[in-house]
Structure formats: C-alpha cells, structure tokens
Amino acid sequence: xxxxxxxxYFPAVTFLLLLLTLGAFSDNLFTDVGQPSNGDPKFIxxxxxxxxxxxxxxxxxxxxxxxxxxxxxxLGLGAIAIAIGVTLSTVWLFIAAxxxxxxxxxxxxxxxxxxxxxxxxxxxxxxxxxxPIWHKRLMFTGTLFMLDPVLARVYDPFVxxxxxxxxxxxxxxxAFLPWFFCTWLAFFLSLAVYDIATLRRIHGITLLASLWxxxxxxxxxxxxxxxx
Numbered sequence: 595x596x597x598x599x600x601x602x603y604f605p606a607v608t609f610l611l612l613l614l615t616l617g618a619f620s621d622n623l624f625t626d627v628g629q630p631s632n633g634d635p636k637f638i639x640x641x642x643x644x645x646x647x648x649x650x651x652x653x654x655x656x657x658x659x660x661x662x663x664x665x666x667x668x669l670g671l672g673a674i675a676i677a678i679g680v681t682l683s684t685v686w687l688f689i690a691a692x693x694x695x696x697x698x699x700x701x702x703x704x705x706x707x708x709x710x711x712x713x714x715x716x717x718x719x720x721x722x723x724x725x726p727i728w729h730k731r732l733m734f735t736g737t738l739f740m741l742d743p744v745l746a747r748v749y750d751p752f753v754x755x756x757x758x759x760x761x762x763x764x765x766x767x768x769a770f771l772p773w774f775f776c777t778w779l780a781f782f783l784s785l786a787v788y789d790i791a792t793l794r795r796i797h798g799i800t801l802l803a804s805l806w807x808x809x810x811x812x813x814x815x816x817x818x819x820x821x822x
Contacts, residue, residue, distance in 0.1 A: 596791055603788045604655040604730055606780065608648075611737065611744075615648045637684050641678035644740070650676060651737055655730070670723060677716045680740070684709050696819055701742065704814035708739040711806050715739070728799060730783070735803035738781050745774055757806035782807065 616623070622632055622641060631637040650673055657666040688706060695703065715736030722728040749770055758766050782804045789796045 600792050603660045603784075604734065605652070607734070607784060608652040608655045608737075611741070611781075612648045612652045614741075614744050614748055614816050615645065617752050618646075618744045620751070620816055636683065636690060638786060639679070640683035640687055643676055643683050647673075647676050647680050647737070651733065655734075658726075658730075667723075670720075675722060677713075677720075681709065681713045684740075694766055695817075700811070700814040701746070703817065704764075704810050705742055707810040707813065708742065708807075709804075711739040711810070712736045716804065727793075727797065731797055731799040731803075735782070736787065738778070738803070739807065741778055741781070749773065777792065 619641065622629065629817070650669065654666055654669060654673070657663070657669070698706075713736075715732045719729050719732030719736060722732065750754075752762075753773060754766055758769065761769070782800070785800050786796045786804075789800050
C-alpha cells in the first residue's frame with residue numbers, strides 16, 4: 595500500500611492540478627476564444643508557459659512513476675526555460691496591472707509574494723535535481739504557490755453549478771474564501787500525509803513551503819490598504 599502511495603501520489607496530484615488548470619481556463623481555450631485577453635500578447639505568453647508548466651509537471655511525475663528517468667532528465671532541460679517564462683510573464687502581468695500597494699486586495703498582494711516563492715523553490719529544485727526526495731517536493735510546492743488564479747477561476751463555472759445550485763448569490767460569495775483556502779491547503783496537507791506515510795515524518799521542504807504560504811497570507815491580510 596505504501597509503495598503504491600509512493601509511486602502514484604505525485605502523478606495523481608499533478609494530474610489533478612492539470613485538470614483544474616484546464617477547467618479554470620476552459621473559456622480561453624474552448625468556450626470564449628474571442629475574448630479580448632486571447633488577443634493580448636502578455637496573456638497569450640503567460641497562458642502558454644503556465645499551461646506548458648502544468649503539462650510538463652504531470653508528464654515528468656508520470657515518467658518517474660514508470661521509472662523512465664532518462665527521458666525525465668532530458669525534459670528537465672525544457673523545464674528551466676519554461677520556469678523562467680512563468681516568472682517573467684507573471685512579472686509582466688504584475689507590472690501592467692500595477693496601481694500601488696494600497697489599491698491591492700489581499701489576494702492580489704499575496705500573489706506578489708508567492709511568485710518569488712515559486713521562483714526560489716523551482717530554482718532549488720533544479721539545483722537539487724539529483725536528490726529526488728528534495729527535488730520533487732520543491733517542484734510540487736513551488737507550483738502550489740502559483741495556484742491562486744486556477745482556484746479563483748474554477749469556482750464559478752464548475753464548483754458553483756456542481757455543489758451550490760440552490761444557493762443564493764450572497765451565500766455563494768461567502769462560501770468562496772472557505773472553499774478557496776480549504777482546497778489550496780488540502781494540497782499541502784496531502785503532501786504532509788504522503789511524507790508521514792513514506793518517510794514517517796513531515797519533510798522540511800513541506801514544512802517550509804507551508805510556513806511561507808501561511809506567512810504570505812498573514813502579511814497580505816494584515817497590510818490591506820497600506821501603501822507597501
């Protein structure tokens with residue numbers, strides 16, 4: 595049982611991340627391809643590299659699952675370029691939308707801190723690519739830092755129709771943040787469970803990522819409306 599958990603956990607959770615991403619941006623991809631953002635270079639570039647990152651993450655974990663480490667290492671070279679693209683394209687969006695710290699909502703402000711978390715964790719994942727226990731946790735938790743737009747966009751078109759069909763609009767709005775944070779935290783919690791099952795302890799990377807995630811949101815909410 596533990597061996598199956600060890601082998602299939604990362605392919606399963608990265609596949610879920612990929613499905614959530616496709617669902618969140620299904621309007622751009624399938625149902626509303628004529629929307630203005632689909633003609634904006636900064637959104638096109640950002641969407642392409644972020645989509646490529648999620649696909650590659652799933653493929654890479656699958657390759658490890660079937661023990662094809664040779665191809666995994668070859669594709670890892672592309673991960674470097676894609677990760678740089680994710681960081682730079684996100685910075686491009688941040689600059690384009692900049693209106694000052696005081697004007698930012700906690701969610702927007704948190705993303706400004708989570709992006710460096712993604713960049714640092716992925717950089718160290720590449721540095722420690724020959725230490726699998728560290729590498730896969732750094733890659734996964736780094737990716738989790740960038741999950742905000744996916745979870746935010748999947749709520750109305752999928753979560754609400756599936757689970758809240760009889761709810762009034764105020765109830766749906768109040769339920770968003772609990773659903774948002776519980777879903778996001780569930781990924782961190784699942785990794786902690788995986789750690790305990792396979793290592794009999796929570797790995798330091800899992801703890802560090804969880805602490806950074808919590809600290810970022812504390813900063814975001816406690817500095818709301820402040821000019822920094």
